[in-house]
Amino acid sequence: MPERRLNRIGEDEWEIAQEGAMRVPARIFASADLIAGLDDKVLEQAANVAMLPGIVEASYAMPDAHWGYGFPIGGVAAFDPDEGGVISAGGVGFDISCGVRTLLTGIGAGAIAAQRERLADALFQRIPAGVGSHGEISLTPKDMDAMLRGGAAWAVGRGWGEADDLTRTEDYGCVAGACPEFISAKAKERQKGEMGTLGSGNHYLEVQRVAAVFDEDAARVYGLKTGDAVVSIHCGSRGLGHQIGTEALREMALTAASHGIALPDRELACAPIASETGQRYLGAMRAAINCALANRQILTHLARSVFAAILPRAQLRLLYDVSHNTCKEETHTVEGRARALYVHRKGATRALGPGHPALPPDLRAVGQPVLIGGTMGTGSWILRGTAEGTTRAFASACHGAGRSLSRHAARQRWQGRAVIDSLAERGIIVRSRSAKGVAEEAPGAYKDVDAVVAAAHRARLATKVARLEPLICIKG
DNA sequence: ATGTCC
Numbered sequence: 001m002p003e004r005r006l007n008r009i010g011e012d013e014w015e016i017a018q019e020g021a022m023r024v025p026a027r028i029f030a031s032a033d034l035i036a037g038l039d040d041k042v043l044e045q046a047a048n049v050a051m052l053p054g055i056v057e058a059s060y061a062m063p064d065a066h067w068g069y070g071f072p073i074g075g076v077a078a079f080d081p082d083e084g085g086v087i088s089a090g091g092v093g094f095d096i097s098c099g100v101r102t103l104l105t106g107i108g109a110g111a112i113a114a115q116r117e118r119l120a121d122a123l124f125q126r127i128p129a130g131v132g133s134h135g136e137i138s139l140t141p142k143d144m145d146a147m148l149r150g151g152a153a154w155a156v157g158r159g160w161g162e163a164d165d166l167t168r169t170e171d172y173g174c175v176a177g178a179c180p181e182f183i184s185a186k187a188k189e190r191q192k193g194e195m196g197t198l199g200s201g202n203h204y205l206e207v208q209r210v211a212a213v214f215d216e217d218a219a220r221v222y223g224l225k226t227g228d229a230v231v232s233i234h235c236g237s238r239g240l241g242h243q244i245g246t247e248a249l250r251e252m253a254l255t256a257a258s259h260g261i262a263l264p265d266r267e268l269a270c271a272p273i274a275s276e277t278g279q280r281y282l283g284a285m286r287a288a289i290n291c292a293l294a295n296r297q298i299l300t301h302l303a304r305s306v307f308a309a310i311l312p313r314a315q316l317r318l319l320y321d322v323s324h325n326t327c328k329e330e331t332h333t334v335e336g337r338a339r340a341l342y343v344h345r346k347g348a349t350r351a352l353g354p355g356h357p358a359l360p361p362d363l364r365a366v367g368q369p370v371l372i373g374g375t376m377g378t379g380s381w382i383l384r385g386t387a388e389g390t391t392r393a394f395a396s397a398c399h400g401a402g403r404s405l406s407r408h409a410a411r412q413r414w415q416g417r418a419v420i421d422s423l424a425e426r427g428i429i430v431r432s433r434s435a436k437g438v439a440e441e442a443p444g445a446y447k448d449v450d451a452v453v454a455a456a457h458r459a460r461l462a463t464k465v466a467r468l469e470p471l472i473c474i475k476g
Numbered sequence: 477a478t479g480t481c482c
Contacts (some may be wrong), residue, residue: 069477095477132479190479201477242478325477409478 001407006035006043012063012459013200015041016473022050022266024299028061029393031455034447035304037404038065045072053272054075054085056341057334060393064402064447066089069094072265073347073403076396078332080341081273083354086261089248091344092327096245096285097292098236099323100235100371100399101169102382102468105314109209109471113309116429119207120472122306124418124431127205127299128197129476135196137298146178147195147219151290152321155297159202165300167360169293170350175328178290179283181242184247187284190239191291193324196298200437200476202373202400203235205303207382207472214367214464218384219406221366224466231244231307231316232380232468233299234373236325237292248281248421264313273342282327297319306418319382322370323397324349326474332394340354343394344352351397352387365429376430376473377443381453383462401426401449411436417441423473432475441475 009027014035016026026046030038030211042065049071056078065074070090079085088362104352111118120199128135139147147154152173153166166173183187190192198205198433210228213219223229230340237244252269265268271277299317309312328342352359357367365384374380378401416435419442423430432438450467457464 093477098477200480236477246478410480440482466478 001216002373011281012455016047022047022448024050024055024058024438025317026050026059028065029455029459029461030063031451034063034455037447038175039067040065040110042072042268045070045327046075048268049077051235051264052086052088052268053261054083056080056183061398062396063452064347064398064400066403068346070265071346072345072396074392075346076348077339078343079396080216080339085273085342086270087273087278087327087342088268088344089245089265089281091275091346092285093325093346094242094245095236095325096241096288097323098325099292099296099321100234100373101296102319102371103231103316103323104223104231104319105231105316107229107311107314110226110227112207112229112311112471116472120308120431123145123205123303123472123474125305126302128473129433132475133197133199134193137195139192141264144192145180145292145293146469148183148287148290150174151180151293152297155294160298165297165318168318173293173297175286175289176231177283178287178289180431182280182284183244183287187240187243190243193297194238196302197238198235198474198476199238200297200434201476202441204376205299205474206232206465206470208232208468210396210466210469211379212416214465214466215384217444218366218465221363222465224382230468231303232371232373235295235299238295239273240291240409241288242432244284248284249443252276285327286355289323293321320371322349330394337381345423346397348396349399351389351395353385353387353389353395370397372398372449374449375401375443376470376475377428378449379470381449381469382466382468383453383456384465385462386460388460389462392459392461398452398456401446402448403445403450405445405473409438410440410442414439416440428470429472430475434476437476
């Protein structure tokens with residue numbers, strides 16, 4: 001049904017007009033080709049989100065959008081607390097604050113070539129990866145609460161990083177309003193041994209080569225040069241975020257009716273921002289954001305220790321760390337009025353344009369680095385936020401390639417061993433304990449990341465700075 | 477995404 005309701009309103013922008021229970025339209029940023037390959041269920045989900053109380057402007061989907069739990073992955077929606085706006089655990093995603101950080105190395109990819117196998121082995125040995133993976137750190141209850149309040153700043157304070165890392169992390173490595181007291185003992189128990197671990201699924205640590213630069217001015221400020229090696233880390237809040245999400249969804253599903261909320265889909269369970277359920281989730285979610293920031297910070301420390309042993313000339317400096325599964329209170333101007341909104345980004349990256357006060361001074365003139373994690377066989381991208389983005393999807397952009405096949409379908413089509421062998425022939429080293437996981441993450445199971453980024457670029461959600469190609473991929 | 481179903 002939604003296909004016929006889809007109106008093209010720009011070269012790379014489509015709209016489902018507001019109708020029926022929709023409070024606002026749904027808008028999708030994508031090329032005609034990406035729209036042709038889009039599952040109808042994504043359009044239905046984007047339209048369903050538009051029915052939620054207090055939604056502002058439109059329900060948005062990014063060019064990498066695909067079917068998710070309730071909300072599409074690649075979905076953006078903002079809610080006004082003064083108009084009955086809601087917070088939804090499914091609108092953030094199970095892996096709260098999943099995100100990407102990219103580190104400069106200061107050395108060329110050529111300098112790594114002779115050590116590639118050793119480097120891959122050492123990273124794989126040092127970085128705990130896979131389902132249920134545990135690290136060397138075990139947090140006491142007191143440590144746990146300090147971590148949940150302090151985020152990456154807590155990790156740096158413990159010696160796992162440098163002060164400069166924090167200036168290059170979204171929110172300077174620590175979000176305010178975290179409430180560890182709203183997190184269950186079970187969630188904390190699951191997390192206590194999982195700090196500094198990668199997890200599974202689409203998470204990875206990659207050594208990459210800057211294959212091409214598209215914006216010389218931004219690349220200079222970001223410190224990117226063609227041929228340079230960089231390191232990117234993609235992971236989130238592990239068992240803690242998952243447990244918080246699971247518990248919140250259950251509570252929101254049980255209490256939605258009592259708040260007078262009619263759900264078009266049970267998976268869109270939500271609670272008014274002002275409600276006790278809503279406030280408890282927000283406090284727990286913010287603590288999970290800090291957990292993910294601390295996790296990526298510890299992984300950074302582990303990566304540095306490996307490089308120090310194998311390639312001591314490399315100096316790993318953080319370019320930027322940005323999350324793509326969050327809900328954040330932000331001020332946006334809508335129809336000429338500045339409003340404090342709760343912006344859900346689920347598989348969508350915040351993309352602040354030039355001059356935004358939340359950016360560190362040395363990046364402010366250029367805009368925020370927007371880190372796009374692609375696939376282990378194709379590539380990843382670094383984009384920059386734009387001035388126009390301020391009025392497009394609440395300053396948001398895509399977050400990756402976006403799945404085109406389900407995990408199940410990918411497992412039917414590929415064998416992990418064969419995927420690893422064919423990538424090795426192309427000079428890409430993959431290390432993973434899970435052949436099944438590699439099959440699910442086969443590059444062919446994703447949309448064309450270059451096409452996704454091209455659509456985001458043309459729509460001015462964020463514009464191209466550099467394309468990265470994988471050299472070494474450590475997978476969960 | 478996830479101790480891939482308490």
